[in-house]
Structures are given as C-alpha cells and as structure tokens.
Amino acid sequence: MSKVMQKPSLLASHAEVAYNAIEEMIVTLELAPGESLTEQALCARLEMGRTPVREALLRLKHDYLLAVLPRQGILIKPIDTTTALEALDVRHHVEGLLIERATRLASESQRAEFLNMASQAEHSLAIRDNILFSRIDKRFNERVCEAANHDVAARAIMPLHAVSRRIGFFLAQVANYEPATTVQPHIEIMQSIAVNDGERALAALSKLHHLTRQQTLAIERDGLLHQ
Template identity: 30%
Template sequence: MTTATDLSTPELSLAEQAYRALRDRLIMLDIAPGEPLNEGRLVTELGFGRTPLREAMKRLETDHLVTSFPRRGTFATRVDITELAAVSEVRQLLEPLAARKAAANVDPETRAALLQAREGIERLDHATPQRDVMALDLAVHRLVYRTAGNHHLEESLIRLDNLATRIWCVVVDRLPDVAGHIREHLGLLDAILEGDQERAETIAAEHVRHFDAAVRSVI
C-alpha cells in the first residue's frame, strides 16, 4: 500500500512514526470516517507499542482527525465537506507565503528532494493508481512547507492540507483528471528551484483556487 511518505525526512521517534502512519491512514480514508480505532488491532497492524500509539492518537485529536468519547473509545472524525470554504480561505493566504519562502530557502539537501519530487510527478501516467497520485500530492505539499523553513507555518499548512485531502478523497471518483491536478506542481517546483519567489507565490495561489473550484464542481 502506497503511503504519503514525507520526502527527505530525518530520523523519527517511534511516537512520530506512529503518528504519521496513522495520520495518513485517516487522511486517505483507509480508516473510514466514523470508524472506531481499535488499539490492539492497530498495535498489530502498525507494529508500534501502545505508548507511542496513544501519543499519536492524542496528537491526531488536536488535528481534528480523531475524536475520543469517555467509555466509548476513539473514532475517526466525519468528513465535513462544508468545511471546504473555511479551509480554502486560510490556505489561500498561507500556501503562497510558504511557496515564496521555499523559493528563498533552497539548500543542497532540499534541492535534491525537490528534484526527486519533480521526477515522481513526471513519471505519472494514466496507469498510475489514483491512490499513488494522491499520496505523491501530499508528499510534495509537505516538502514545500518544510522547505519554507518556518515550523509554525509548516504545521498549520499540514493540518489544513490533511483536511482538504480528506474532502478530496470523498469526491475524487467524480473528478475527471486527478493527475492533472498534481502536474500543476511542476511549475511550482521549477519556480522554487529557480528561486523565483513571485512566480512560486502566484502558482501556489492558483493551485488552491483550482482545487477549491474542482471540488465545488462535483459536490
């Protein structure tokens, strides 16, 4: 199963690994909205102990991806499509800022990761599984946020992009060209690699608008 693995990440703690693994299952709806999270089953499936798994679930509740009820347990949150407008409004402000900062902040390590991401997008074709396309989209977004070099901005955008992706997963079967959406990142990555801050900012803003319009056209 392809996951939205972050590109060029450092060594991670067990709690962080558990958080990311569970987070991506929730985002991609592998754990269905409203489904209970069975701790024992997740320990077996993910290969993490109960302590890192519990730490992960606490963080996921802050991310609005799970919710806990006394004596009932923890459940994946419902996907609220009406949240699209609020999520897009904030992304419209923060995504261009992250793109601009990323274009001003490329170092040899991030340049290699950006080029790797670009190659991954160029390899996409009609035979690429839809899930792999969406996982790559998540990974590219997270790479751009990290390259921006502001952890507050990065954390805020990851949470927003996670919520937007869950909405995307609900309607994706009704969208005509999912791969075309991620190919928009080629221009963004080129602008960042070239250090063109204004162009990176403009492309990022357009990308959010296109995403919002595409989802609205099928809901």
C-alpha cells in the same frame, strides 16, 4: 545514563511512525469516514504498542481527522466540506508565505529534491497511482516548510494539508475526478521552487487553491458523499 537519554527519542520515533501510518490510512480512506474502532484494534492493525499509538492519536485529534471518545473508542471524522473550505481559507493566507520563502531560501540540495519530486509526481499521474501521489504530496508539504524556515507558519499549515489531501484522494479514487487537474499545479510549484521562480510558483499555487475550492464545493453540489 545513555540508555535513559535514548528513550524519549525512541518513543518519539515510534510515535512518528504511528502518526504517519494512521494519517495515511485516513487520507487514503483505508479507515473510512465515519468508521469507529478501538485503540486496541488500531494497535493490533499497526502491530505497535499503546504508547506510540496514543501519542499519534493525540496529534491526529488536532488535525481534524479523528475524535477520541471516552469509553467509546476512536471515530474517523466524516468528510466535512465546511472544514475543508475553512482550511483552504487559512491556506490561502499562509501558504503563499511558505512557498515564497521556500522558493527564495531553498538550498541547492533542497532544490534538487523538489525537482525529483516533480518527476515522481508526473510518474504517479502517468500510472494513476493516487496513493503514491498522496505520499509525494505529504513529503512536498513537509519539504516546503523545511525550506521556508518559518516554524509558526509551518505549525499552522501542516494539519490543514491532510484535510485537503483526503478530499483530493476521495475525488480521484472514489468520485473518479481527473487527478491531473490538481496534480499538475503541484508539479509546477515543485519545478518553480527548484529553479527559484517565485512568480510562477505563486501563480501555480493560486491556480491550485482555486481548483481545490471548486472541487470541494462540487462534493456537496453533486451529492458525491451520498453516492
């Protein structure tokens, strides 16, 4: 009986590993925007079975990152500034709630982790490691949702962060935009949550949203996707 009971959690664990791996490959452009590949090829690349990969793909379909085409395979969605701007619209209304709650409700251990993440983000900026910062940013978003303890808002916001993180990675890695522009507000938010400074956290969030919107608009304005 115990073995039967363990199977769903084991499957969920493998699916989570697959999800995180594929999401990072898309966000960091290892899987290029517009690229097509088969489920079999993806399984081989991850060295994983079809079931967890398929579960991961079903989640990623709802994260605006890929499409699964019947009998045609998997399409990595091109970078779409319209979707990115719409994601920012939703983030503008929901993310402040999560940041405010996280700042107010975080435990001491969570505050310590936010402070540690701020140091790690500063290190990623110093060594100009965009992949490292993307990983820190993803963990930061997850920890904010955990500390905020608001499941509905978390479910709404998490898929949208991947859209913005891919934009940010593209700008820093491919378009050579200065990463400090948006990394620094992230650091300020992390530090503010750590010391329970809600006013500073929300001010930094407002700055981050403004900068992210301006950079997203610049992608179309400057023709960056066609260079």
